[in-house]
Amino acid sequence: MMEKRKTMLSSLLKINSLVVIILFSLAWTSVQAKSVDFQTIYQSAQINNIDLKFANSVQQEAEADVGIARAAFMPKLGVEVRQEQFTSEIEDNSKNTSNIYAEWNLFNGFKDVQKRKSLEAEFSLAKTKADRISQNFEWIAKEKYAKAYSLQEQVESYKKIIDSNLKNLDVVKRQRLSGRLSEADFLEFQLFDAKLRQDLVRLELDAAVSLAELKLFAGLSDFDRLVTKLEPSPLMIDSAQIKKLTTAEKSKLVESQLKVESLTALRANANGSFLPTVDFRATRGSVGYRDTVKDPETILAITARWEFFSGLESVNQKEKAIAQLTKAQIQYNNDKLKIASRSDQLLSQINNIVLRMKFEEGNQKNVEKFLKTVESDYRRGVKSSSDLKAALDLILQTSLNLSMLRSDYFSLRAELQDLVGQTLDEQKM
DSSP states (O other): OHHHHHHHHHHHHHHHHHHHHHHHHHHHHHHHHTEEOHHHHHHHHHHHOHHHHHHHHHHHHHHHHHHHHHGGGSOEEEEEEEEEEEEOSSOEEEEEEEEEEEEEEEESTTHHHHHHHHHHHHHHHHHHHHHHHHHTHHHHHHHHHHHHHHHHHHHHHHHHHHHHHHHHHHHHHHHHHHTSSOHHHHHHHHHHHHHHHHHHHHHHHHHHHHHHHHHHHHTOOSOOEEOOOOOOOOBSOOHHHHHHHTTSTTSTHHHHHHHHHHHHHHHHHHHGGGSOEEEEEEEEEEEEETTEEOOOEEEEEEEEEOOOOSTTHHHHHHHHHHHHHHHHHHHHHHHHHHHHHHHHHHHHHHHHHHHHHHHHHHHHHHHHHHHHHHHHHHHTTSSOHHHHHHHHHHHHHHHHHHHHHHHHHHHHHHHHHHHHOSOOOBOOO
8 A cells, every 4th residue: 555655646746746847848939939120120120019000191191182282173074853843823843954064263362272282381390200110110119128127137136136145034034043143133124124025026017017008019929038239329429410400491490381381371361361362163954844954064153252251251361370379480480499408408407328338337336336246245254244245236226227227228219219300329338
């Protein structure tokens, strides 16, 4: 009986071991398959991103509106058939009419001209926005990728420090049991460990949210780890050059300028409501009563209409157009100053981040050496528990600073690229 139990136990252990090996293999394969680099994210986003598709759709819609506006300058041609019934005490008769007709608006106070100009400006605005998104799309992708990667790095940094602190906590426990460490020092390590874990939970949530946003942006869902570390580079451009770029034809300021052009045309369109309209109409057809049909006849007519009162609708439309234009002009002047100032500020911040990262990278190497030294000294009783905790905290903050600076760099670069609308030269590191 005993041998049978041993055999069964041995079989169960083998089965469990096999299951563990299979699960481990599957998990490892899954981890390998779920890692993705930046280029894969970027290429997928170019195909699947909603913002790109939406911008192109808006551009196509605006282009179609221009086509509709241009159609107002062309004549309308068609065929019309009409039957009229006349009934009275004297007679009961019917009239049949069949015509080929042409209609053409000759003048409507230049409203069609101004409407076309306004819609052409709106089309240019939609095209400018679509081109800007397309041209700066790589930097938009880098911004989102760098943010997710930074949070991934921060999570890993916390886990690494927690592991190191656990090892030290074992040493602290032994020292506490031997009476070489006070209760306060022991509690200090435990509180430090609890704080690290609390911060890790918050960071893991932020990282999960950022990764979900990146998946939505790229149109991918089968990854959970990023492998490409994007490296910042200083810009080969000065403040004066940046200022010129903010007023160039590809800058974001062009959007405000095109909006002013569109509303200027709409204001002129409103003025056309005070002018007469002139229409031309030509028909060729037959008119008959009952079964008697006259010979085909041609009718040419020019009609002029001038509306003197419409409940002040035209006046209010003009006032509205003037107010909209004034608002757009104010916005343009404000954007002109704001974009120039913000671009110069971004340039300074970007170059400052690159310098700070160089210092932090140098500090990181020294801090790692410092931690090893403090840990060794602590075991020998030379350093206190506070020194050890401070060293762990120092290396953690250095790692976090590097990760956050890298993310900030790409966020600021994406914003600067959007303002100037063109790729900026970088210095080789």
